[in-house]
Amino acid sequence: MSSTAVAAQVRRASLKGSGVDVRGAVFQGLLALALLFSLTVLIVLLVDVLLRGLPVFAARGADFLTSEVVSQPSQAGVVQGIQGSILIVLIVTVTAIPIGLMTAIYLEEYAPDNRLTRFISVNIRNLAGVPSIVYGLLGLALFVGVFRSLGIGPGGNGRIVFAGGLTMAALVLPIVIITAAEAVRAVPNAIREAGYGVGASKWQVTRQLVLPSAMPGILTGVVLSLSRALGETAPLILAGAVLGSYSSGDKDFVEQLFGAYTALPMIIFGWTKESAPEFRQLAAAGIIVLLAVTLLANALAVVLRNRFERSW
């Protein structure tokens, strides 16, 4: 068909139309439905947990937070879980986050762009996809093993919170590296060139221009990583966290550091396995605590990020 024929056809066509784009409307409806579905699942979960868990807080108040994991449902609490989870997050914060950040900066800013670098990058991505139970095995073999050979832990068995924390650090390390590397890569090259153009050194450009620009993205990765470290259960089972009731007795803080440990998700998991119905309520209450701790950690990171964006 010649172009003049096309033009004639176009001009003949009416400007009037139904104004209804059926396929577009159907698609939009599907999108809204998908959103509705995800929201419903989330709300059902939340309502269910709150309905089961809140009565525990109503009946016992803060007592639930300060009691130990004992076998009597009316007296059981999550204090060791809170301590353990906070310690694990701290251990991850001081190990995986600095190491991951430095790795990401090295890979993006310093490493030569060659086959070896690309091979390493691809494999860090693969590591992020390794099932968490595998990291549990690593934790058992490496960290628990090392602490056991040093004779640390309850009865020298190596099952201390550091084993769990370091296992979690290994688990989230690839996530920290990948998110931080992406954030660093997203910094426009024009910013680096501008820095070099006024005589800044590589270190100054990286430290004063690239890192601050990448920081919001880096902190998003940190939030993701810490949430993961708070929530994972499977690696802790292998890395020696206590499943079930135990008492820390009147041990002081340092003795507890090198004694038996557990974490919030471990306690929740333990309670769901019990047959008495009271334990299901306890598990729900434990979930509320876990959600609260996770939200708190995320909120802290968001506050940090906002403060950072302001000062920059």
Add this chain to the structure above:
Amino acid sequence: MTTVTPVPTGTPIEDRRTVNLRIETTRPQPSDALTPASMPVLRMESLSVYYGSFRAVRDITLDVRTNAITAIIGPSGCGKSTLLRALNRMNDLVPGARVTGKVLYHGEDLYGPRVDAVEVRRRIGMVFQKPNPFPKSIYDNVAFGPRVNGLRVDMDALVESSLRRAALWDEVKDKLKQSGMALSGGQQQRLCIARAIAVEPDVILMDEPCSALDPRATLQIEELMMELKRNYTIVIVTHNMQQAARASEETVFLTMGEERAGHMVEKGPTSEIFTNPKNQLTEDYVSGRFG
């Protein structure tokens, strides 16, 4: 232990050229015998730039006139920007880029042994095609260079004088704490110029500084360049031939041959190049018949 010789701001150009480019303090300062008065600020000798095995710029020999504006013109892809970036070792940042020949800065080869690219870049500043202020305040944008270079000066005064020299002070003096990114395109580019001159370079390289700006902002930048050339030597790459004709004293015309390596066809006073070019290629280009 190495020390870097700082250049105090406001140093007259005659003194700036004796500043040691190297990070060694033991090396004697270049004597006048090395830098005779006839030596221009920048001289290229058989300069070629390669990206890997591809030669992007071929065999340029050229003196840049001091305290004047030199325009580099030529068709797209002929290596104008590459040549410009070879003058302050910006190409060092491109993997695989290398240079043969010499770039003499006050007689000293910028690609010589132990010359520090960071030191080179603060004496030979750069303004880029797209305005690229840091996502920092206007004040911090200007103060960044002096700070990273460890200059101990009255920063407020330096920021003010740099912004004044960039003809931006009156527009921003009440919002120095606001982000440089919030300015208009033309203001951003003048901010980038203020940032470049805050470290007191003696050469400013401009890589198509007006290509992202509207005609009014372009004119402001050109007026600014005329003002700045009294204290600085300016080399500008431009696509805009009116700009080259309006705003430069010297024009260098590059083009590329079959093998795509850019080479110099002609150089000379701008009026000569535009009204009475010696080479047919130049005439075709400046009259708009090709390129």
